[in-house]
Amino acid sequence: xKILFLVxxxxxxxxxxxxxxxxxxxxxxxxxxxxxxxxxxxxxTIGQKNGQPALLYNEKAYVPSTxxxxxxxxxxxxxxGRKYLRIFEDNGVPVLNSSYATExxxxxxxxxxxxxxxxxxxxxxxxxxxxxxxxxxxxxxxKLAPPPYVFKSDYSTQGSxxxxxxxxxxxxxxxxxxxxxxxxxxxxxxxxxxGKSELPIFHYRVFVIGDYVVPxxxxxxxxxxxxxxxxxxxxxAEFIEIGANIKELALKAxxxxxxxxxxxxxxxxxxSNDDNAFVIEVNDGxxxxxxxxxxxxxxxxxxxYFVREMRSRIDLINQTNISA
Numbered sequence: 001x002k003i004l005f006l007v008x009x010x011x012x013x014x015x016x017x018x019x020x021x022x023x024x025x026x027x028x029x030x031x032x033x034x035x036x037x038x039x040x041x042x043x044x045t046i047g048q049k050n051g052q053p054a055l056l057y058n059e060k061a062y063v064p065s066t067x068x069x070x071x072x073x074x075x076x077x078x079x080x081g082r083k084y085l086r087i088f089e090d091n092g093v094p095v096l097n098s099s100y101a102t103e104x105x106x107x108x109x110x111x112x113x114x115x116x117x118x119x120x121x122x123x124x125x126x127x128x129x130x131x132x133x134x135x136x137x138x139x140x141x142x143k144l145a146p147p148p149y150v151f152k153s154d155y156s157t158q159g160s161x162x163x164x165x166x167x168x169x170x171x172x173x174x175x176x177x178x179x180x181x182x183x184x185x186x187x188x189x190x191x192x193x194x195g196k197s198e199l200p201i202f203h204y205r206v207f208v209i210g211d212y213v214v215p216x217x218x219x220x221x222x223x224x225x226x227x228x229x230x231x232x233x234x235x236x237a238e239f240i241e242i243g244a245n246i247k248e249l250a251l252k253a254x255x256x257x258x259x260x261x262x263x264x265x266x267x268x269x270x271x272s273n274d275d276n277a278f279v280i281e282v283n284d285g286x287x288x289x290x291x292x293x294x295x296x297x298x299x300x301x302x303x304x305y306f307v308r309e310m311r312s313r314i315d316l317i318n319q320t321n322i323s324a
Contacts, residue, residue, distance in 0.1 A: 001307065001314075002030045004062060004070040004093070006084055008077050010035040013289040015073060017299035024300070027307040032062060036084055037077045044084055053087050064091035069310035071096040073285050078106050094313045096306050101258040102284040109154050109187055111257060111282060118256035121249070121278050123150070123267075124192040128175070137171055144192045148226065153178055154187040164226040165190070194267045194278060201229045203280055206242060206250040206264045207291060207298055209305045213247040216240070216296055239294050245274040253279045260309070261302055262286060 003022065007015040010033055022031045034057045036044045047054050049061040056062075070088040072095070074081035082099040089095045104110045109129060115122050124144055128134060140149065151174045153161035163174050171190060178186040195201050202221040207214040220235035222228060229235040250264040263286025268277045291298040 001027055001068045001311065002066065003028055003032070003310075004067045004088060005031055005033045006036055006070065006072040006074075006081055007033060008035070008037045008074045008081065010038070012075075014287045014299070017288055017292050018073060018303060021299045021303035025303055025307055027311065028303075032067075034062065034084070036081060037074075042080060046084075046087060053091060055084055055087050064088045064093050067093050068314055069094045069096075069306070071306060072099070072102075075285060078102065078285070094310050096261060096309075097259050097284050105257050105259065105262075105282050105284045107154055108152050108156070108281070109189055112189060115253060115256055115279055115282070118252070120253050120256050123194050123278050123280070126190045127187075128189065129187045134175065137175070138168060140168055140171060140190055144190065148193045148197055150191040150193055151175075152189050152191065154189070162228045162230075164193070166226075194269060194280075196270050197226060199270055200225060201227070201267075203229050203265050203267045204240070204242065204246065205286070206246060206266055207286060207288075208250050208254040208259075208262045208264060209298075209301050210260055210309065211251070212301070212305070213242075213250055214291065214296060214298060214301070215242060215247075216291065216294065217242045217246070218290055237290060243274045246277060249277055249279060253282050257282045257284075259284055261305070 005022065009015065010019060019033055022028050034044065043057060045056045047056045047061065049063050052063050052065060054061040054063045064087060067088060070085060070093045072081045072085040082103060085095060085099045089099055104114060109127050112122060112125055126140060126143060147166050149165045151163040151165050151171060156162060165171050165174065175188060178188055200222045202219055205218040205220060216239050219238040219240050220229045222235055246266060249266060253264050254262040259282065263283040265280040266277050267280050268274065288298040288302065
């Protein structure tokens with residue numbers, strides 16, 4: 001099986017772990033790695049070779065018809081990665097998480113809507129998608145109860161764009177800062193605060209691979225009060241065994257967002273049981289390094305699933321062609 005792996009930067013530990021897992025796989029005859037944003041610069045262009053669309057990287061053309069499968073792992077440059085993945089996806093190459101699904105999960109507003117439509121429990125949320133919706137800021141306390149609130153920009157990653165508001169005035173301030181010098185309104189959402197303001201915030205990162213939920217989750221706790229608990233912002237990591245209710249919720253959230261591999265962020269109220277859990281976010285390019293370091297071998301599990309799933313799709317296509 002010949003695989004194309006689009007990764008933001010192969011020097012990243014998660015990317016390196018996944019590459020090593022592919023190289024160990026007996027099912028992978030060849031893997032071409034394109035580090036499309038190394039050195040914080042776009043390394044690719046889109047062109048053609050022999051009349052076919054191609055991705056040009058390091059003076060070589062990568063043509064969809066020569067690959068059996070492709071996948072993308074990205075963080076802060078998802079739009080760029082999706083543009084390159086679609087050269088292959090739109091030309092019939094099977095992929096892991098579809099670029100059309102990740103386009104939705106990368107937007108906190110769109111993914112919140114999708115989770116709500118699928119009856120996935122999430123914190124009570126108000127969406128501010130247009131300049132017209134800004135007039136409703138003063139009604140937040142009526143709809144979400146008293147502060148504090150969680151303010152999130154529509155597009156943010158690794159904890160950036162998340163602020164805690166102690167008043168409606170804070171929401172006005174954050175919205176103005178988000179807009180900055182731009183003339184168009186920058187969308188955001190405001191959520192009911194989950195937890196106790198006198199305690200550090202925590203959430204669980206649950207890893208889902210196909211129908212399998214990794215039984216060990218990462219519990220991330222903020223270092224200080226009213227601070228995001230993301231690992232990129234210094235959150236303290238613990239490893240816990242999750243129960244059936246959390247596993248089921250993570251699996252449902254992954255399916256609701258049309259992903260096959262995801263990192264699902266889940267919160268519970270302090271001192272409550274797993275029955276009172278909420279999905280905060282579904283991440284389409286979750287980091288594997290923390291669980292790999294803990295000995296969970298998540299990168300190996302992702303590659304095993306990917307190869308097995310792609311092989312199944314290829315076999316189905318071949319059978320269909322024979323029948324035709």
